[in-house]
Amino acid sequence: MRTLDEQAIRDLALGATLLGTGGGGDPRVGTLMALAAVREHGPVTVIPPEDVPDEGVVVPVAMIGAPTVILERIPGGHELDLVMEGFERLVRQPVVATMPIEAGGINSTIPIVLAARRGLPLVDADGMGRAFPEVQMVTLGAGGAQAWPLVLADESRNVVALTDAADNASAERLARSVVVGMGGSAVVAHYAVDGPFLREWAVPRSVSLAVGIGRALRDARTEGRDAIAAIAPLCGARRLFTGKVVDVKRTTAAGFVRGRLSLSGLDQDGGSSAEVDFQNENLIVRSGGEVLAAVPDLISLVEADSGQPLTTEGMRYGLRVHVVGIPSSPLWWRPEALRLVEPRAFGYDMDPIRLEDAQ
Template identity: 40%
Template sequence: MRWLTEEDIEHIAVGATVLGTGGGGDPYIGKMMALSAIKKYGPVQVITLDELTDDQWVLPASGMGSPSVLVEKIPSFEQLEAPLKAFENACGRKTDVVMPIEIGGVNSLIPVAVAAMNNIPILDGDAMGRAFPEAQMVTFHLDGLKPELVTIGDEQGNVVTIQPADGYWSEKLSRNVTISMGGSSIVCDYGITGKQAKESVIPGTLSLAQEIGALLKEQRQAEVHPITQMVKKLNGYLLFKGKAMLIQRKIEGGFTRGESNFDGIDFFQGKGCKLHFQNEHLLAEVEGKPVAMAPDLIAVLDEETGMPITTEGLKYGARVAIVAFPANEKWRTDIGIKTAGPRYFKYPYDYIPLETLVKEQRAND
């Protein structure tokens, strides 16, 4: 067990935004929510999967909706608290541990705030190993678990409790409720036992986010760029370096959807790259050919500092490095690819692992 410091939260916010693949919310908002809650309610303890007992009750807490809307509607403490209390009342169990449902700038830190408010620990792990746009895109679903209870709250004090038939219905119903709530909400779902958590949760992702954030925020040495260090740490690849040119974004169906186009710089001069996103980056193409696709991770970083840029934060003229990392092995299974692969998002490709695509790209250069 360990206690989160202010510096830890700063680092988690940055590192989780890298792993959040452009989604998961604005890291500044997540950081300020967590720090404010700790200042008001007290420090938060982090525990590992090994420290869970089988009978403890673990509850994820997260934000749902368009990241663009969340920037305008920052959740209050009351909004963060209401879905957890509604979940406890409906299931008749007290929450022993909270956890992130995904790793993202806001959604890694909303559970920190909830943990502080309830004086309970947060679990060092999540159910994606990254951020995904839809509620069924979690390792719990891959392992056959159902979200038997979901609670959704907004800033007006409304709380809706649903009992969906499965993860897909959870997504459909929760998304429609969230749209009715103005495009963003706080959600508790997939309550599980410690035993189930040990089987399904991707371990250590909060610590990994913290390590990445620390790496990017350190004073870099001239000979080793932080992007190079981070890509090596995550067994990833540099896909492209370029200048952001045309960015098309719209809020549709409760998501921020669109694409970004980049003109190549340095070694990539004369080439073009296109990123497709639905809250998160899901497909990268260079010269019209895929170089990375979901469920593998795609991140956009500031070329100079290595700091991550979210899909709603990308601006025209930004000079960026586009990098990618292999997804957790759970996502490279048949059910993982069916759940969050390119065909699910209606892209015209069968899933090809990142390392294979990069090898093909380099062979053609």
């Protein structure tokens, strides 16, 4: 058990942005939100999954919607109060802790805001070990957890609760409809789980990992060292491609941002090109007819000079970037999980490949 200090919050937001693979929100916004909350309400304690009580529920909170929209709508704390009050009306069990549902510059820090406001601990775990765009793409769901009750709130005090659903894919469809009705983004609480389930199906230590990655990126930048080499021992990161952004196609519709990033190779990749497809998060990177990496493994982009992780909405012409591959949590390779997030789940007609087998 330990307390997140201000530097740890900054490092968490930075490292989680790398693990967010393009989605999960902007780290500057996430940092400011969390710092303001702990300054007002006091520090937040992080507990390992083993310390979560067997009784009571852990309720993850997050922003849901297209990153391009989330960037323009910084959630206030009162939306978190609304979703939690809505949740507690539906679940007649005490909420004993919160945690991120996914990694991301906002989605790893927004649970800190909730934890600070309500005096709850933050569990050192999450539901993806990365970010994915759809409600059913959560390790907890692969293990049998229901996405509902699922509560959504926006800044206009609209609160919508999904109280029963046919399955988690239906929950995604309905939640997405509501998100669109709320203007493209919302605060969500869903996938409440208890301690024993969380210990089996949540991705463990992902908050600590994000803090460690963020610290390593910061140190590497300060000391002028290579960012990927600095984080490789923590998460198995490897460079897949280095290039200049020559085109970004991006459409925000139906609650998602979808598109393709085109890179013209630099340095050792000079003369070649690569494309990264994304749906909120980066899904697949290809070069010269070869798949360099694909979901569920992580495909992240960092600015070549600074090592700064980049989000989907931060992509722009002329940026010089490294494409980084990181092996996903082994939970995603369990068959009941893989079917939710393999390339075919996103419309790619190919078998899953592991990062070590690619190229």
